[in-house]
Amino acid sequence: MTAALTVSLTGVTKRYRGTPALDSVDLSFGAGITGLLGPNGAGKTTFLRIVATVLAPDAGDVRLLGRVPETADRLAEVRRRLGYLPQEMGFPRGFTAFGFVDYMAVLKEWTAHAARHAEVRRVLDLVDLGNVTTKRISALSGGQRRRVALAQALLGEPDLLLLDEPTTGVDPEQRVTLRQVLSRAGERSTVLLSTHQTEDVAALCDRVVVLDAGRVRFDGPVTDLVATAAGRVWLADAPHPAARASWRTGTGRHRNVGEAAPPGAEPAEPTLEDAYLLLLGDRARTTAVAA
Amino acid sequence: MTTWHTDDDLLARYARGDAGPLLGASVEQHLLTCAGCRRRIADHVDPTPLDAIWARIEDQVQVPARGAVERWLTRAGVSETDALLVARAPSLRASWLSGLAATMFFAAVGAAWGGPRGVALFLLLAPLVPVAGVAFAYGPDVDPAYETALAAPYPAARLLLLRTAAVLVSSLPLTLLAGLLIPAMSWTAVSWLLPALAFTAVVLAGSTWARPGAVAAVLGAGWVVAVGSASRASDPAAVLTPALLIAYAVAGGVAVLVLCVRIRHLARLGSSS
Numbered sequence: 001m002t003a004a005l006t007v008s009l010t011g012v013t014k015r016y017r018g019t020p021a022l023d024s025v026d027l028s029f030g031a032g033i034t035g036l037l038g039p040n041g042a043g044k045t046t047f048l049r050i051v052a053t054v055l056a057p058d059a060g061d062v063r064l065l066g067r068v069p070e071t072a073d074r075l076a077e078v079r080r081r082l083g084y085l086p087q088e089m090g091f092p093r094g095f096t097a098f099g100f101v102d103y104m105a106v107l108k109e110w111t112a113h114a115a116r117h118a119e120v121r122r123v124l125d126l127v128d129l130g131n132v133t134t135k136r137i138s139a140l141s142g143g144q145r146r147r148v149a150l151a152q153a154l155l156g157e158p159d160l161l162l163l164d165e166p167t168t169g170v171d172p173e174q175r176v177t178l179r180q181v182l183s184r185a186g187e188r189s190t191v192l193l194s195t196h197q198t199e200d201v202a203a204l205c206d207r208v209v210v211l212d213a214g215r216v217r218f219d220g221p222v223t224d225l226v227a228t229a230a231g232r233v234w235l236a237d238a239p240h241p242a243a244r245a246s247w248r249t250g251t252g253r254h255r256n257v258g259e260a261a262p263p264g265a266e267p268a269e270p271t272l273e274d275a276y277l278l279l280l281g282d283r284a285r286t287t288a289v290a291a
Numbered sequence: 292m293t294t295w296h297t298d299d300d301l302l303a304r305y306a307r308g309d310a311g312p313l314l315g316a317s318v319e320q321h322l323l324t325c326a327g328c329r330r331r332i333a334d335h336v337d338p339t340p341l342d343a344i345w346a347r348i349e350d351q352v353q354v355p356a357r358g359a360v361e362r363w364l365t366r367a368g369v370s371e372t373d374a375l376l377v378a379r380a381p382s383l384r385a386s387w388l389s390g391l392a393a394t395m396f397f398a399a400v401g402a403a404w405g406g407p408r409g410v411a412l413f414l415l416l417a418p419l420v421p422v423a424g425v426a427f428a429y430g431p432d433v434d435p436a437y438e439t440a441l442a443a444p445y446p447a448a449r450l451l452l453l454r455t456a457a458v459l460v461s462s463l464p465l466t467l468l469a470g471l472l473i474p475a476m477s478w479t480a481v482s483w484l485l486p487a488l489a490f491t492a493v494v495l496a497g498s499t500w501a502r503p504g505a506v507a508a509v510l511g512a513g514w515v516v517a518v519g520s521a522s523r524a525s526d527p528a529a530v531l532t533p534a535l536l537i538a539y540a541v542a543g544g545v546a547v548l549v550l551c552v553r554i555r556h557l558a559r560l561g562s563s564s
């Protein structure tokens with residue numbers, strides 16, 4: 001069991017000016033896709049940065065791909081098998097899509113020309129950018145740029161793929177393309193996906209981790225989290241004052257997410273978003289509904 | 292229209308080039324008009340050389356042309372992959388280097404004909420040239436993909452040091468040349484090299500704590516104040532007295548030691564980024 005784990009964090013703590021961004025977190029992951037949910041500032045980005053080896057924790061143990069990434073050698077060994085898409089990723093000026101991914105491929109130690117260029121073409125085709133490889137990144141749309149950023153993370157089919165909000169700015173059609181890419185990656189690699197899009201998590205992930213204020217609030221199968229909302233979501237003709245969240249749907253009825261359905265209300269099928277809202281209560285409302 | 296078609300054996304011989312001139316020519320004629328036989332010949336052709344040709348065509352279209360700095364680096368013995376990475380520093384672009392050449396030319400003109408004020412201007416700029424070059428060569432301020440690059444196996448320290456070396460090699464000769472144009476400067480025309488190298492080492496050591504740009508800005512401000520006050524007290528070259536030159540050398544040596552001890556910190560995000 002332990003041997004199959006690619007990521008294992010024990011008691012990991014990280015503080016920024018005294019405020020804990022992660023507070024003694026224990027989490028481990030094997031192959032498959034795990035979604036990370038949580039309000040802004042919950043610690044998702046800090047968590048991914050630590051797993052991506054770019055940030056050292058203040059306390060706790062980190063084991064990645066069977067190694068403790070502390071010495072330069074171990075760090076390089078882990079980084080060779082890691083793909084990382086940070087939350088806010090820009091591009092140096094003047095690069096074309098091909099030029100940038102090629103530059104990243106050199107940083108990932110693809111030294112032989114032909115193999116490197118073929119790999120760059122492969123990942124750009126994967127994210128459906130094969131026809132704009134020679135365009136300057138500054139001339140691409142926001143969604144296309146995000147896909148260039150994702151392409152570099154896919155170089156070399158990494159065993160550990162860390163994606164911080166990969167679908168920001170990507171249109172629904174392309175999101176479906178990306179889901180296919182990620183679900184294929186999840187068959188052989190460990191994929192950690194931080195997002196505000198509960199529907200991406202519902203569509204892709206077998207497991208979901210909810211972080212809140214640097215602590216793990218939920219960790220388990222997506223279906224288990226959804227099941228916690230069973231019987232707590234209903235449709236009515238008016239918003240209910242006791243509901244955690246309530247909004248008018250396209251049919252003119254109000255979807256109420258709250259504790260128990262009042263008599264006469266029509267029960268509705270709960271979604272992952274409903275369960276997430278109920279788990280985090282008021283803290284989640286602003287971020288999840290807005291996203 | 293003919294109802295004759297090539298058989299597999301003939302297609303195989305044609306694809307190998309063994310069909311002979313007469314038979315070969317008629318197969319070729321037939322293939323031009325018969326889509327069915329064209330599809331079948333694909334099984335007899337080894338795609339490997341064709342794929343290689345296609346990849347070369349794609350490379351011609353897609354791979355960006357190598358810039359002047361990149362070519363110059365490979366000619367100087369830097370590996371092609373290192374050159375590709377190093378040349379991407381903003382302070383190694385042709386635009387930066389030509390701007391630097393123009394600046395140093397005017398500084399030299401000022402120093403030659405501008406009296407003490409001109410000399411002060413030259414002394415103000417010269418040691419800060421490599422400092423600015425290093426500040427604009429590496430780090431989160433100048434590289435929007437800095438964090439992504441950090442997670443790659445290529446060592447960050449190697450990239451910083453290679454870029455620093457390239458900055459020194461490209462900017463110092465320009466500045467030296469400008470200094471030598473000044474007849475009245477004599478010793479001062481070269482002794483600025485010592486603070487220039489010391490400051491560069493301090494920026495490198497400081498970058499293990501903070502952004503290189505921030506360290507360079509603090510250092511630059513200090514140097515401006517020093518040259519300014521020496522200039523007001525009549526001799527700007529007072530910042531290069533032998534005692535001070537020794538102090539620069541010591542500071543530079545300490546900075547190199549600090550860099551060696553702390554170099555592993557470059558592999559992670561600093562506390563400031």
